[in-house]
Amino acid sequence: MTDLSHIRNFSIVAHIDHGKSTLADRLIQSTGTVQDREMKEQLLDSMDIERERGITIKAQTVRIDYVALNGEKYVLNLIDTPGHVDFAYEVSRSMRAVEGSLLVVDSTQGVEAQTLANVYQAIDADHEIVPVFNKIDLPASDVSRVAEQVEDVIGIDASGAIPVSAKTGQGIREVLEAIVHHLPAPQGDRDAPLKAMLVDSWYDPYLGVVVLVRIKDGVLKKNDRVRFMQNGTVHQVDRIGVFKPGMLPVDELGPGEIGFLTASIKQVRDTRVGDTITHEKKGADKPLPGFKPSIPVVFCGLFPVDSAEFEDLRDAIEKLALNDASFSYEMETSAALGFGFRCGFLGLLHLEVIRDRIEREYDIELITTAPSVVYHLYMRDGEMRELHNPADMPDLTHVDHIEEPRIKATILVPDEFLGDVLKLCQDRRGIQLELTYAGSRPLVVYDLPLNEVVFDFYDRLKSVTKGYASFDYQMIGYREDNLVKMSILVNDEPVDALSMMVHRDRAEMRGRAMCEKLKDLIPRHMFKIPIQAAIGGKVIARETLSALRKDVTAKCYGGDATRKRKLLDKQKAGKKKMRQFGKVDIPQEAFISALKMDS
Amino acid sequence: MPETWQEGGFGLYVHWPFCQSKCPYCDFNSHVVERVDQRAWADALSAEVARHAAETPGRVLGSIYFGGGTPSLMTEHTVAAVLAAADQGWTLANDVEITLEANPSSVEADRFAGYRAAGVNRVSLGVQALRDPDLRKLGRLHDTAAARRAIEVAQETFGRVSIDLIYARQDQSEEDWAAELDEALSLGLDHYALYQLTIEPGTAFGDRFARGRLPDLPDEDRSFRLWETTQEMCSAAGAPGYEISNHARPGQESRHNRIYWASGDWVGVGPGAHGRLTLDGTRIATEGIRAPGAWLASVRERGHGDSTRETLSARETRDELVLMGLRTRDGIDLDRVARAAPDEPELALDAMKAAGLVEIEGRTLRATEAGRVLLNSVIAEILPD
Ligand SMILES: Nc1nc2c(ncn2[C@@H]2O[C@H](COP(=O)(O)OP(=O)(O)O)[C@@H](O)[C@H]2O)c(=O)[nH]1
Ligand SMILES: C[S@@+](CC[C@H](N)C(=O)[O-])C[C@H]1O[C@@H](n2cnc3c(N)ncnc32)[C@H](O)[C@@H]1O
Ligand code: SF4
Ligand SMILES: [Mg+2]
Numbered sequence A: 001m002t003d004l005s006h007i008r009n010f011s012i013v014a015h016i017d018h019g020k021s022t023l024a025d026r027l028i029q030s031t032g033t034v035q036d037r038e039m040k041e042q043l044l045d046s047m048d049i050e051r052e053r054g055i056t057i058k059a060q061t062v063r064i065d066y067v068a069l070n071g072e073k074y075v076l077n078l079i080d081t082p083g084h085v086d087f088a089y090e091v092s093r094s095m096r097a098v099e100g101s102l103l104v105v106d107s108t109q110g111v112e113a114q115t116l117a118n119v120y121q122a123i124d125a126d127h128e129i130v131p132v133f134n135k136i137d138l139p140a141s142d143v144s145r146v147a148e149q150v151e152d153v154i155g156i157d158a159s160g161a162i163p164v165s166a167k168t169g170q171g172i173r174e175v176l177e178a179i180v181h182h183l184p185a186p187q188g189d190r191d192a193p194l195k196a197m198l199v200d201s202w203y204d205p206y207l208g209v210v211v212l213v214r215i216k217d218g219v220l221k222k223n224d225r226v227r228f229m230q231n232g233t234v235h236q237v238d239r240i241g242v243f244k245p246g247m248l249p250v251d252e253l254g255p256g257e258i259g260f261l262t263a264s265i266k267q268v269r270d271t272r273v274g275d276t277i278t279h280e281k282k283g284a285d286k287p288l289p290g291f292k293p294s295i296p297v298v299f300c301g302l303f304p305v306d307s308a309e310f311e312d313l314r315d316a317i318e319k320l321a322l323n324d325a326s327f328s329y330e331m332e333t334s335a336a337l338g339f340g341f342r343c344g345f346l347g348l349l350h351l352e353v354i355r356d357r358i359e360r361e362y363d364i365e366l367i368t369t370a371p372s373v374v375y376h377l378y379m380r381d382g383e384m385r386e387l388h389n390p391a392d393m394p395d396l397t398h399v400d401h402i403e404e405p406r407i408k409a410t411i412l413v414p415d416e417f418l419g420d421v422l423k424l425c426q427d428r429r430g431i432q433l434e435l436t437y438a439g440s441r442p443l444v445v446y447d448l449p450l451n452e453v454v455f456d457f458y459d460r461l462k463s464v465t466k467g468y469a470s471f472d473y474q475m476i477g478y479r480e481d482n483l484v485k486m487s488i489l490v491n492d493e494p495v496d497a498l499s500m501m502v503h504r505d506r507a508e509m510r511g512r513a514m515c516e517k518l519k520d521l522i523p524r525h526m527f528k529i530p531i532q533a534a535i536g537g538k539v540i541a542r543e544t545l546s547a548l549r550k551d552v553t554a555k556c557y558g559g560d561a562t563r564k565r566k567l568l569d570k571q572k573a574g575k576k577k578m579r580q581f582g583k584v585d586i587p588q589e590a591f592i593s594a595l596k597m598d599s
Numbered sequence B: 001m002p003e004t005w006q007e008g009g010f011g012l013y014v015h016w017p018f019c020q021s022k023c024p025y026c027d028f029n030s031h032v033v034e035r036v037d038q039r040a041w042a043d044a045l046s047a048e049v050a051r052h053a054a055e056t057p058g059r060v061l062g063s064i065y066f067g068g069g070t071p072s073l074m075t076e077h078t079v080a081a082v083l084a085a086a087d088q089g090w091t092l093a094n095d096v097e098i099t100l101e102a103n104p105s106s107v108e109a110d111r112f113a114g115y116r117a118a119g120v121n122r123v124s125l126g127v128q129a130l131r132d133p134d135l136r137k138l139g140r141l142h143d144t145a146a147a148r149r150a151i152e153v154a155q156e157t158f159g160r161v162s163i164d165l166i167y168a169r170q171d172q173s174e175e176d177w178a179a180e181l182d183e184a185l186s187l188g189l190d191h192y193a194l195y196q197l198t199i200e201p202g203t204a205f206g207d208r209f210a211r212g213r214l215p216d217l218p219d220e221d222r223s224f225r226l227w228e229t230t231q232e233m234c235s236a237a238g239a240p241g242y243e244i245s246n247h248a249r250p251g252q253e254s255r256h257n258r259i260y261w262a263s264g265d266w267v268g269v270g271p272g273a274h275g276r277l278t279l280d281g282t283r284i285a286t287e288g289i290r291a292p293g294a295w296l297a298s299v300r301e302r303g304h305g306d307s308t309r310e311t312l313s314a315r316e317t318r319d320e321l322v323l324m325g326l327r328t329r330d331g332i333d334l335d336r337v338a339r340a341a342p343d344e345p346e347l348a349l350d351a352m353k354a355a356g357l358v359e360i361e362g363r364t365l366r367a368t369e370a371g372r373v374l375l376n377s378v379i380a381e382i383l384p385d
Helices: A020-030 A048-053 A085-095 A113-124 A143-154 A172-182 A307-322 A348-361 A415-427 A457-464 A504-521 A560-576 B038-055 B076-089 B112-118 B132-137 B144-157 B174-185 B204-210 B220-236 B255-261 B292-302 B314-325 B334-340 B350-354 B375-382
Strands: A007-014 A060-067 A073-080 A100-106 A128-134 A195-204 A208-217 A225-228 A233-236 A239-243 A247-249 A258-262 A276-279 A298-304 A328-334 A338-345 A366-368 A375-379 A384-387 A399-412 A431-438 A441-449 A470-480 A483-490 A500-503 A529-535 A538-545 A578-581 A584-587 B010-016 B060-068 B091-102 B122-128 B160-167 B191-196 B241-243 B246-248 B265-269 B274-279 B282-288 B306-311 B358-361 B364-367
Touching (some): A007 A085, A007 A172, A060 A239, A060 A258, A085 A113, A128 A143, A143 A431, A298 A348, A307 A348, A338 A348, A399 A415, A415 A441, A500 A504, A560 B274, A560 B314, A560 B375, B010 B038, B010 B255, B038 B076, B038 B265, B038 B292, B060 B076, B060 B255, B122 B144, B160 B174, B174 B220, B220 B241, B255 B314
Parallel strands (some): A007 A100, A100 A128, B010 B060, B122 B160
Antiparallel strands (some): A208 A258, A225 A233, A239 A247, A298 A366, A328 A338, A375 A399, A399 A441, A399 A470, A483 A500, A483 A529, A529 A538, A578 A584, B241 B246, B274 B282, B358 B364
């Protein structure tokens, strides 16, 4: 166990690609925490998907032993937080487990939207903050401009900022020294009853649930019997340890320390993030202030392409849910798609990550229906109902009004694209809250309906700004608006998986766009197919996909018989990947592509 | 009961894999080489003919077809040698049809008399277009004038002459094609093969198309109207369509191609040539090694040029019967379909019949004209999974 005065707990906050993972790698490597031969890039991004996409999804922890220039030995605990907005909530709770932050800013880019969002979370958590200006090895690096920006826009002192190159290792020693000398040591009382904060938990196939804890007071030892105060459950601790970054068993964890415990817990759901863990006997009487659980904000249906794989899908979803408490699911039946699940996610990236994992790790091909946010339906009898699926929209005569979730979006954009960004926000029913300048760049804050953002707002933003905008958001609550359910009928049959909630004023436009898109996405059939958008019984847009007119191979002689037969088998296999709605085959990509808007 | 292949007949296909230059639309097994050792090829092709004759003893050969590539680059001696081998291996039918594909250049027309002397009695001329700018775009080496002369010489030399034309070309309007087809029909030939231009992957056109550099090809609607115009004009001229792309005066249909469409047996000889043989009641698919050099070496060193030789299942045999047979005006015999695969589920005909895309008369199943132009979809519907 280490004395409190020789512990430093910190996180790194940064906009994506500013070098957080690379800096963490350097800190780990330069202190000999990991032998050079074990070193691989982005050490803390452990899942395939994280590595591939270069994002951190779950918080990761590493304990670094550092001998400072003054000769003293320190324990530095780094919690690496997710960078993407979908996981903002995980960031905030990880921040509560540490006392300081390194604010990494790419000195060739400057402050970006996620820099702002994340640094405000650090400030909210009362962190001491050390600015680190990265990538000084690049010619475009401009440290004094970035220092100015940090002071002007964020309003923190940048005089102690450390210029580094996480790539070459220049400045790393200074960062380590700053952690020791500028970040505060944790506080806590070794003799007080145990209070350990449950920072995160995940499922490990060999160990069961692994719980990441930060000890506030008291001492946790192996074989202790502990109580999870919110749940009231009692477990016997069978393992404790720290991450270096592999799991290393220790005898005890004392105040200020960060580590893990296992206690033969079967499900992640049994461990609530933010809970306080204490001893069964002589425990603390008051828990630490808890956090709110993260709640899913985006819902969509996941259906197996091959309906025979429903049970496999159930299995996959249950396994994934074991390890991800923020992901919710329930069974859903769709007239068109058969059996599947309605799933809730923290955001669109979270949705994509889960969907990718099901397809990749469990080898199940999926149809994903239109993502929807959660609407609040206020019924005439005073009841409030949550609507997760437009297909479940009750008869309108029973509904008094509908509220939708709104977000506050922060966008930083170069001047030349400002007009396009304002137009995009305006088109998506946004209300401008702020238009200021962060240094020389416009900073736009908008109040936007979440349903206009979940689907393709970020893609559109990237495309109108050629990738130069940065974007972050937070939920700000619910507000009433004139919302209606729009149904899509293909060959006169409603396709529930394509129905969606829209604002009444935008319904015609969206309906037209959907019908046009579907006309391109559905292949011609041997008969003509009307495609309609309707509100209630009223058709608001319509297109007709004409019948197939010609589909025959011109040349077919002796040598073509084999080829023709194989082609036919392929054609049949392709058909299996489509879904039949009445007599119409709709390709699976149509469900998502149809919703992408061109403006 | 006769073996089912006998209803389709028995023939020999000989593949000549060389061309003067490679046409940009062509995905046939054709190669441009400096020099061809005609003797060596004549020997190897003849040896392959003899090998196959040995496994099909006692059969009567109804047709021989020299295809390519450009068989009109064979010398008359090479043609004669292969024909002699066939004559020796099988009994030739009295009315045996011997076709040779020829490119309509003047050089090649000069060889026609020699082919005739060797026994060839039908030519198929790759005219492709009767418009010089279009011939150039198709990468052809001849012009319209040369093609017309070659047609004349062919008519004087052979009893039966067919020409190939490619339509639905870039920028081709219905009126343009109608006028061109009218010129072709007024030549009064007894057989016309009229193909809509197909963009094949792996060809120069295929690459250009993928890069968006092959504009103004007809869309589905225009290509439908072009097809319709073609059917009407050919019928009016007395040469109605008897297969998707083939038109003939009654009695002048290609006997050789009928073997393919009616799932007869044929021996395939030469690089990349496919064959189908029914031996001891099972149907076998053969394919020659595609690369000419490798094929030649294999025939010499290993005594055969096959790259694959596989047995077709009852189901595969039945599927071929249907997908080849429905291309023809004559259609297929449902009893034969049932006999080919007695344990497989039956064809799903009801919906297509109700839609007027196929018709049944007695035990004959046919695609209607509306059904023929949608044949790929129709077949996908009626062949059970
Ligand atoms: N030239 C240079 N590139 C760097 C430096 N630090 C990080 N990078 C590169 O910047 C990209 C993003 O880095 P990463 O650590 O993944 O950023 P993160 O998204 O904040 O974790 C990667 O391609 C890194 O190799 C640096 O100091 N100099
Ligand atoms: C074996 S090929 C070629 C015979 C001969 N070498 C010639 O080019 O004249 C037979 C016929 O198929 C047709 N053909 C070849 N490739 C085609 C394509 N991509 N689309 C349409 N027809 C094609 C041509 O009309 C050609 O004459
Ligand atoms: S179209 Fe005929 S001449 Fe042209 S490359 Fe193909 S086979 Fe040879
Ligand atoms: Mg990273």
